[in-house]
Amino acid sequence: MKLPQTHADAAAEFLKDTDRSHWHDDTLWHVRSKRDASAQKIPEWEQLRTLASQIKDHVLSNLDNLLLQFEKNAQANGIEVLWAKDAQEHNEHVLRILEENQVKQLVKSKSILTEECGLNHFLEDKGYDVVDTDLGERIIQFNKQVPSHIVMPAIHLKKKEIGDIFHEHLGTEAGADDPQYLTEAARQHLRQKFIQAHAAITGVNFGIAETGGFVVCTNEGNADMGTHLADIHIACMGIEKLIPRAADLGVFLRLLARSATGQSITNYNSHFHRPRKDKKMYLILVDNGRTKQLGREDFRNSLKCIRCGACMNTCPIYRRSSGFSYNSTVPGPIGSILSPGMDLKKHSTLPFASTLCGSCSDVCPVKINIHEQLYKWRQVITKEGPSQPSKKWAMRFGGKVMSKPKLFDLMGRMARKSLSISPRGFVYNSFNAWGKHRELPEVPKESFKDWYKKNRNK
C-alpha cells in the first residue's frame, strides 16, 4: 500500500477500523497508566527529571569535548571507534567490518539508529541476512514492516496476527495465539540464530565519557545473548547518547524504565567496556543531522531524548493514528520535532498532528518542551516548507480582520446573520470539515459586545 501523504490522511485511514483504533488507544493508554503508577512511587520523580534535563544540557553544551574524551577512553579500553557523518557512512562502516572479519551470519538487537540509517536494507542488498533478535522487531521483520513504536515495535499487531505470522515463518500451529506458545517458538528460533552468529550489532542507550564504556538496555536479554556468543560486537550510537559520568547513569536508568513501560528497572542493563580476549568491539559514533539540530537553538534540546517512548504512549493523537501515520523512523511527538530537521518537506505535516495539549512535555523524563517546539516548527514550516496558498490566504485575511475592531464586528454580524438565514445544506457543505460530524454553535440573538453596550456602557 502506498502511504498517504499527510498525517491527517493516514490517521483518517487508521480510524476507519474503529475496533482496532480503540484497541490501539486502550493498549497504549494502559502503558501510560503503568508509567504513572510507577513514577508515583518515587517521591523525587520531578527532581530526577530536572536533574536528567540538566545533565543533558551539560552534555549538549560540551558535546565536542565529551565526545573526544569518550573516544579516547574507549580506545584505551581496546574498542575501535569509528565516526560517521551520515547514514551512508555508518552503513559502509558496518559493511567494511563485516567484510574484513569475513562475517557470514549476524544478529542485531534493537537499535532505532540503525532503523534511521536503513541498515537492514543496505546489508540485505549486499546479500546479508540480518536477524533482528528483539521479539517485536523479529515479528515486524517477518511481516516486512518498520517499527510503529520505538519501544514496542510491533504494538500495532494483535496476538492473532502474530500467530498467523509465526505460522507462516516459524511453522507454529495454524490459529495458535497463546503468547507463551508463540514466545517459546520465537525463543527456539532465535537460539539457533544466536549460536550461528559471527557478529552482533547493538544500539547504545548511554555512552559514558568518563569510562569509555556504554550501556545497552533490553528486556529480553537479546543484546547479551548476541554479543556473548559472537566474535564481533558492533555498537551503533548517536552522538547525543552521551552522559558525562558513570554516576549519572542511575538518574537515567531509573527514569528510562519507568517512563517506557512502568517497570522499576529494565530487565537487562548491560555494561560494555572492552572486548573479551581475542574478540573485537567496534563503536560507530553517528551524526546524521544531529550537529545540525544542535545548531538550531529552538530545537536543540530535542537531542536530550533517551528514546523511552512515553510521549507516544501519552499522545492522544499517536494512540488514535498509530506509528505508521507519521511515516518517519521515530513517530509520535518526539518524532514530530526531530523529523522536520532531517527532511522538512517530507515531514511538514507532523508538527500539525498535535493539539498542543502539552502532555508529551509533562511526561518527558528529560523535560523536552516538545509541544513548544511543535509550535516553533509550525512557524518554520509555513515559511520554508511546502506552500499552502489557501491556508495562508485565510490566515492572512483572519489576521487583518482581527486587527480592525470595526471590521471584526461587521464580519461577526455578517457571519451570525448568514448562519441563521442560510439553508442547512448550504452551511453544511462538503468544504465544511467542522460540520462533517459536528454542529456549528447555535446563533445567539446578540453578541456580547451588543449586550454590554446596552447593559453596562450606557
Next chain:
Amino acid sequence: MKVGLFIPCYVEQFYPKAAIASLQVLEKAGVQVEYPLEQTCCGQPMANSGYQQYGEGAAQLFRKNFEAYDYVVCPSGSCTLHAKEHILSDNGEGPKIYELCEFLTDVLQVKSLDASFPFRVGLHASCHGLRGLHLAKPSELMIPEFNKPLGLLEMVKDIDLVQLTRKDECCGFGGTFAVFEEAVSVDMGRDRIKDHEQQGVQVITGADMSCLMHLEGLLRREKKPIRVMHIAEILNGHTPEN
C-alpha cells in the same frame, strides 16, 4: 485594582452567555470590571497555525486595549496562555493576565459563592489551562494535588461532581486542528463524551468554551441529552435551561 475583561472572539460572537456570566461573577466578587470595546482576538488561531506574523495586528490591538489596566481577566485558559506567552511582556511591567478561575482563586481568593446547581457535572480539564497555566495538577506530574476550577465548583451548592476515567485527556479541539485533522479530532471528542456518559453526567463544564464548542457540536449532532456550560455560568448561578 483596575480590571479589564478580555472575551475571546468566538465567545463574544457565539457564546455571549458565558461572557455575561464571567462579567457578573467578577462583579459579584466586588470587582469593578471594564470591557474595552475595541477588542477582537488574541491572534492565537493564526499563530498556532504557523502564521504568528499574521496575528501580530491582533496582538498589538490587545496591548493597546489593555495597557492601562492592572489585570486582564479572560474566561479561557487557552487565550490567556497565548497572551501570556506571546503578547504581554514577562518583565513585570504592564498588565498581568489571569484566566477567570485562576483570578477568582489566587487574586480575589474567593471562599464562597452564591450559586446552586442541582445537576450531575463532569469537569473537562482543558489542556492549555491545565498544563500551560497550571490551573490544576496535570496527571503526568508527580506533584501535590490541586485544582482551581474544581475548588470553585465545590463551592456551588447541590452540585454533583463526577470522577472521570481519564481525568485530563485532550478533547481534540486544538484550534485549526479540529478542521485539518478532522478524523482524529472527532474521535478524541467522542471518547471524552463517552467518559462523561459513563459517569451519568448531565452537564459538561470547563474553563474553555472552545473545547466545549467542539464537544457540544458532537453532542448536538448525535442528539445526546448532555449539555455543555462554561464554568462561569455555573459559578454565576445559571441553570442549563436559561
